[in-house]
Amino acid sequence: SQQGEEDPQALSIQEGENxxxxxxxxxxxxxxxxxxQNSGRGLVHLILxxxxxxxxxxGRLRVTLDTSKKSSSLLITASRAADTASYFCATDDQTxxxxxxxxxxxxxxxxxx
Amino acid sequence: xxxxxxxxxxxxxxxxxEARLRCSPMKGHSHVYWYRQLPEEGLKFMVYLQxxxxxxxxxxPKERFSAEFPKEGPSILRIQQVVRGDSAAYFCASxxxxxxxxxxxxxxxxxxxx
Numbered sequence: 001s002q003q004g005e006e007d008p009q010a011l012s013i014q015e016g017e018n019x020x021x022x023x024x025x026x027x028x029x030x031x032x033x034x035x036x037q038n039s040g041r042g043l044v045h046l047i048l049x050x051x052x053x054x055x056x057x058x059g060r061l062r063v064t065l066d067t068s069k070k071s072s073s074l075l076i077t078a079s080r081a082a083d084t085a086s087y088f089c090a091t092d093d094q095t096x097x098x099x100x101x102x103x104x105x106x107x108x109x110x111x112x113x
Numbered sequence: 114x115x116x117x118x119x120x121x122x123x124x125x126x127x128x129x130x131e132a133r134l135r136c137s138p139m140k141g142h143s144h145v146y147w148y149r150q151l152p153e154e155g156l157k158f159m160v161y162l163q164x165x166x167x168x169x170x171x172x173x174p175k176e177r178f179s180a181e182f183p184k185e186g187p188s189i190l191r192i193q194q195v196v197r198g199d200s201a202a203y204f205c206a207s208x209x210x211x212x213x214x215x216x217x218x219x220x221x222x223x224x225x226x227x
Contacts, residue, residue: 033215033216035218041220041221042117042204042218042219042220042221043156043204043206043218044218045215045216045217045218048214048215088155088156090216092211093158098161098168098169098211099161099211100146100158100161100168100169100211101146101158101206101216102158103148103155103156103157103158104155105154105155106154106155108153
């Protein structure tokens with residue numbers, strides 16, 4: 001079953017606005033990662049946040065993690081048309097003990113110029 | 114250092130044929146993961162392999178699908194007697210260690226069954 005669920009499923013904003021995407025997961029994790037996927041392409045790793053971290057920044061990206069609520073958010077500030085893509089969260093599945101990465105359903109972001 | 118290489122990028126097979134998808138992990142990576150993605154959907158885990166070992170195949174369909182990662186050469190995802198429902202994008206990822214590091218993805222193989 002899916003480990004993560006992203007919210008919203010789709011988001012459309014104007015260039016320059018901020019975009020916030022949320023991810024909820026079900027089990028204990030060691031870390032949570034966010035990936036971007038441009039249409040028809042592979043996934044690009046954006047940021048990894050460990051379970052003992054609460055917030056992490058990378059350029060225009062800000063990720064928060066709340067392990068008590070089993071949720072994470074990805075904030076993209078000052079969005080650009082080039083940010084148009086699908087965004088996925090992924091967690092390491094501890095339940096199986098094999099540390100495979102489990103992906104959420106994704107948020108499709110559209111940034112209008 | 115080349116990234117994760119998948120080939121072919123596009124594969125067309127008739128129903129009943131076999132599909133073989135290849136994945137060469139990044140240099141130094143011994144952990145390989147295969148995922149399937151249907152249009153407008155997320156990535157569904159299929160199998161996790163290390164060299165010569167299947168670690169977790171809990172996402173693999175029970176029949177027709179198999180995977181290997183030999184000591185030498187790429188990882189192979191094999192689909193026998195393909196059906197239209199197998200049409201999807203198949204992505205491979207690799208990592209140097211399991212779990213606590215980022216996984217690097219290939220560009221995927223888009224399988225179309227006609």
